[in-house]
Amino acid sequence: MSIVDWLHKAEQHEATREAEPQGLEGRVIAALRTVYDPELPVNIYDLGLVYRLDVDEAAGKVQVWMTLTAPGCPVAQTFPATVEGAVEAVQGVNEARVELVWDPPWSRDRMSEAARLDLGMI
Numbered sequence: 001m002s003i004v005d006w007l008h009k010a011e012q013h014e015a016t017r018e019a020e021p022q023g024l025e026g027r028v029i030a031a032l033r034t035v036y037d038p039e040l041p042v043n044i045y046d047l048g049l050v051y052r053l054d055v056d057e058a059a060g061k062v063q064v065w066m067t068l069t070a071p072g073c074p075v076a077q078t079f080p081a082t083v084e085g086a087v088e089a090v091q092g093v094n095e096a097r098v099e100l101v102w103d104p105p106w107s108r109d110r111m112s113e114a115a116r117l118d119l120g121m122i
Contacts, residue, residue, distance in 0.1 A: 023057060024055050024057040024060070024062075024090070024092045024093070025053070025055040025057070027090045027091065027092065028053065028055055028062055028087055028090055028093065029045060029053070030090075031086045031087055031089065031090045032044055032045040032050055032053075032064075032083070032086065032087070033045045033046065034086055035082060035083055035086045037049065037068075037069065038073070038074075038075050038079070039069060039073070040069070040119070041118065041119075042111075042115045042118050042119060043115075044066065044083065045112075046111065046112040046114050046115040046118075047069075047110075047111055047112075047115050048106065048109075048110025048111045048112065048115070049066045049067055049068065049069070049106060049110075050064060050065075050066045051065045051066055051067060051101060052064070052065040053065075057092070059094065059095075060092055060093050060094030060095065061093075061094065061095045061096075061097075062087050062090075062093055062095070062096045062097070063096075063097050063099070064083060064084075064087065064096070064097070064098045064099070065098075065099050065101050066080075066083065066098060066099075066100060066101070067100065067101055067102060067105070067106045068100065068106065069106050070106075071102055076100065080098040080099070080100055081098075083098045084096045084097065084098045108121070
C-alpha cells in the first residue's frame with residue numbers, strides 16, 4: 001500500500017467518525033474508544049468487541065453487549081467492570097450494564113478499518 005492509499009484510507013476513516021451518533025450515544029461511543037483491549041493496542045469499539053449498544057437517553061441507562069477476543073482471556077472476570085466504569089463516567093449516564101457474550105465468536109472481520117490500519121493489516 002502506498003502512502004497516498006494510506007492517507008486516503010485515513011481520510012475516509014475521519015469522515016466516518018464525523019457521521020457517528022451525537023448526544024449520549026455519541027459520548028458513550030467516545031468513552032468506549034478510550035478502553036483498550038488488554039492484548040492488542042486498539043480500543044474495544046474499533047476492534048469490534050462491542051456487539052450491541054442500547055442507550056436510553058431520557059433515563060440515562062446504557063446497556064453494552066460485548067465479547068473478548070478469546071473466551072480464555074485472562075481479564076474476562078474483571079474487564080466488564082472496567083468498561084462499565086468508563087461508560088458510567090460519561091455525562092448523562094446514570095446506570096451502565098455490560099454483558100459478555102460469546103456468540104457469535106469474535107473475528108478479525110469485526111474490526112473497523114481504523115483498527116486494521118493501526119495494526120498494519122491494510
